[in-house]
Amino acid sequence: MPGTGLRVLITGADGFVGQGLVAALARPGMAAALLGAPLDVLLLADRTAGRMPAGLPARWKAGDLADPAYLASLTEDPLDLVFHLASLPGAAAEGQPELGAAVNLVASQHLALRLARQAREGGPVARVVFASSIAVLGRLGSDPVGDAHPPAPTLSYGAQKWMTEILLADLTRRGEVDAISLRLPGIxxxxxxxxxxxxxxxxxxxxxxxxxxxxxxxxxxxxxxxWMSRPTCVAALAHAARLDPARLPSGRSLLLPxxxxxxxxxxxxxxxxxxxxxxxxxxxxxxxxxxxxxxxxxxLVAERARAAGFQGDxxxxxxxxxxxxxxxx
Amino acid sequence: MPGTGLRVLITGADGFVGQGLVAALARPGMAAALLGAPLDVLLLADRTAGRMPAGLPARWKAGDLADPAYLASLTEDPLDLVFHLASLPGAAAEGQPELGAAVNLVASQHLALRLARQAREGGPVARVVFASSIAVLGRLGSDPVGDAHPPAPTLSYGAQKWMTEILLADLTRRGEVDAISLRLPGIxxxxxxxxxxxxxxxxxxxxxxxxxxxxxxxxxxxxxxxWMSRPTCVAALAHAARLDPARLPSGRSLLLPxxxxxxxxxxxxxxxxxxxxxxxxxxxxxxxxxxxxxxxxxxLVAERARAAGFQGDxxxxxxxxxxxxxxxx
Missing domain, CATH: 3.90.25.10 (UDP-galactose 4-epimerase, domain 1)
Known part of the structure; x- marks a missing residue:
């Protein structure tokens, strides 16, 4: 019989934000509090395995997200919740365009499309918490910026994050995933x-x-x-994971406070x-x-995020x- | 020695718009007039080979764009100009999400990224004329709509076209392709x-x-x-192929008149x-x-397109x- 707890995947689990999230979940009693339900499976994905967190049903699976076989192995078993944090950051993606597109764009799409297939085949509709970036916005003027500001990325990294947001919003519209894209500032x-x-x-x-x-x-x-401190960012990721979809805007992309x-x-x-x-x-x-x-x-005017209960420093x-x-x- | 003429690829060459474009190029003397330069190579791609046009340096290459090996074969030799017309249309893509994503999204991206690599490796910076769609806009109100109208697609087809526009605009910003996305109405x-x-x-x-x-x-x-007649659409595609980049908006996406x-x-x-x-x-x-x-x-207010010399019915x-x-x- 399947358990009643959550089956969770974290990509980029050994990155800066991922390590913070795993550490927060590993504090005694905190996994259920942060995610709103007990944790049954925690699959940790990154290029190399990181520290094994104590007291969690965790398993590291190391590999290259650009490798379709590895990506498929991450979605072999049903997933209820995915924190998609893995990415090649801005300047690195700009300088290594093939790798940037492979990680930030192609791998993100494969992951999203596999999760959509899981739902179409009768599995769970996974909540996806996607670490997008304020890089989607591009160069800004001096006027305050809110969620309605039209993206115009000036780095490939921003364009890749934006395209992933659009795919996740479309799959959410189809009812095949239930995604939230958080446009993270500098953590x-x-x-x-x-x-x-x-x-x-x-x-x-x-x-x-x-x-x-x-x-x-x-x-x-x-x-x-x-600016955003890592603890505040981790709290926002967890809040996004347990948030009632009714509190989210239809586009499912949010600027954080x-x-x-x-x-x-x-x-x-x-x-x-x-x-x-x-x-x-x-x-x-x-x-x-x-x-x-x-x-x-x-x-920055993060009205939608504040209305949905997100907090800042x-x-x-x-x-x-x-x-x-x-x-x- | 390489010729001085254009090496051109048309995807979806046996589709409705593609057939019209090939027929227009095949009229005596028209290829050079429409494209602004003589034609050296015309690679015609579709799932099955269509009619061979008379008097053109044309070659059919039939295959499935979702097959990476086929896609690679299309970009084996340098290309100066690509008309990317192939797509799975709206209702079909909505009903067959895997195929829709494979053709409209993944194949378009592979093609764009391969053309970018061609430029990085010292080859030509290809002009890409992408058949996007007004489906990127989504549901519209009663107010007139222009190029600044923010996309909000309500079909996966529209989301896929929009994502491809964003990728092409980013690769254009990088100087690796020189793309124009035409948001085609009902042809x-x-x-x-x-x-x-x-x-x-x-x-x-x-x-x-x-x-x-x-x-x-x-x-x-x-x-x-x-509405747009096929002859007017074909004229717009050819105009886009020979247009001076200085006459194009930075986002490189255009609503046609x-x-x-x-x-x-x-x-x-x-x-x-x-x-x-x-x-x-x-x-x-x-x-x-x-x-x-x-x-x-x-x-519809297609000011940018009219300013750039595009015409309508x-x-x-x-x-x-x-x-x-x-x-x-």
Whole structure:
């Protein structure tokens, strides 16, 4: 007899966000609380197996999402819930177009189409929580941006995320999956030296402050970004997993309530938390291209997400406190 | 030594629009006039080989676009120009989701990504003329619709066309293809009994009038549609093939200047051309679903396309005359 609990797949489970999600689920009693139902199966997918979380019905399955046989093996057994987090990030996808298309586009589509087939063949209609990106929006002006803002991606990564959103929305319309695409902002603090992210400075300032080292920040102190701590991101993913579809907009794509602030304000909050000498080594050497892409974000109006119960980091102090606690693990 | 002429691929070359395009190219002297340069190679692709056009350097290559090996064979040699017309139409794709995704989405992407690779490997940057569809727009209100109208497809076919537009626009931004997506309206008059088109009534009235037979039209006489004769569509495809990229909008998707008119007006023009007794057998049994999807199209403002030199059928009489001449072909 099948259990009554959830059969869950996490792709990109050993990535920055995936590790945070797995760790949150592994806290005693938290899996059922976060997902709204007990966990029967937790399939963890990534290129290499990560740490085995204690106390969870977890299994690592390592492989390359661009390999159709591997992808098929992930969807062999019925799935109720899929966190699709795997991707090749922006700058890396821009520089390796074949790999970017294979991972961000083709693999995402194969996964979505296989889940749709599962439903057509009488299996469950899987809730899919897709880690999309604000990169779908492209270059923004100075006016506040909301969910109605038309996407116009300026990176292949953004175009690939957008196309996946459209496919998931169409399969949702067909009743074959039940998807939510979260347009994630810059999640911090990523591990130091993580490649492929033009927005890496958003995390590097945390590491510089904690280590009290020098850091040349490639944007000016006034550069505004959309920030979200990893714990807040993980809470949003879990909220999306258990959310009543009636609370979701028909397009199923959501901007999250990221924290809109200049880099300088976050550095100031780091100084307040760690002592002003901790951030004394941070100086600024703005790169026009990085500043234009990641440092001129206008105010964000995430009304739909707030109405659906998603929360953000509401102050620089809260953002910094959550990130530091997360880094201290 | 390579020739100085164009190496051209037409997918869906044996479909309704494809046959019209091949026939137009085969008229003496017309290939160079329509494409703006002499034709060196014309590769014609479809599931089965069609008629061999006289006087052209043409070769049929039959196969299934969903077969990667076949698709690879089409892009083995360098291509300067691709008319990507092949697709599984709306109702058929909605009813056969695996096949629809394979043809309209996956095959289109493989083709686009292979052409991009051709450019990265030092080959030509191919002009791609993609037969997209007004199905990307989804249900429309009564306000006039222009190029800025945000897509919200209500059929998988429309979602698949839209995703392909986004990929082609991104590869164009990268400089790896040079694409134009034409959002085609209902092209008439398709062969009688063609399956898979909810909009088949737009063609069936022509066949009923020519044959002086009875026809139950599934929309009311007041149902408004966007019409385009096949000769006008073929002229638009050729115009797109030779158009200076500087005359194209950055998104590279265009609504064409289709003729906006009620079914009754087209039937009246058919009566004027063929005699009122020719249309006496046409009666109306409106189907709410078909009327809602294909019979409530608002006025169309195709400013960008007109500015770029695209033309439409400007009156019901012109539409009917061109379709009848085409059918008498």
């Amino acid at each position: 911090v603090a990523r591990p130091p030296g993580a490649g492929g992210f033009g927005s890496a400075f958003m995390s590097e300032i945390f590491h510089a402050a904690r280590a009290r080292t020098a850091y040349r920040c490639p944007v000016s102190p006034g550069a505004t970004a959309w 990221a924290f809109h602030a200049p880099v300088g304000a976050v550095i100031e909050a780091l100084g307040a938390a760690l002592g002003s000498e901790a951030v004394a080594g941070i100086n600024f050497a703005p790169d026009a291209a990085i500043e234009a892409l990641f440092g001129r974000l206008p105010p 509401e102050t620089a102090g809260q953002l910094v406190a959550r990130c530091l606690a997360d880094l201290d693990g | 008439v008059a398709r062969p009688p009994g063609a399956g898979g088109f909810g909009s088949a009534f737009m063609s069936e009235i022509f066949h009923a009038a020519r044959a002086r037979t009875a026809y139950r039209c599934p929309v009311s006489p007041g149902a408004t549609a966007w 289709a003729f906006h008119a009620p079914v009754g007006a087209v039937i009246e023009a058919l009566g004027a051309a063929l005699g009122s007794e020719a249309v006496a057998g046409i009666n109306f049994a409106p189907d709410a679903a078909i009327e809602a999807l294909f019979g409530r199209l608002p006025p 400007e009156t019901a009489g012109q539409l009917v005359a061109r379709c009848l001449a085409d059918l008498d072909g």
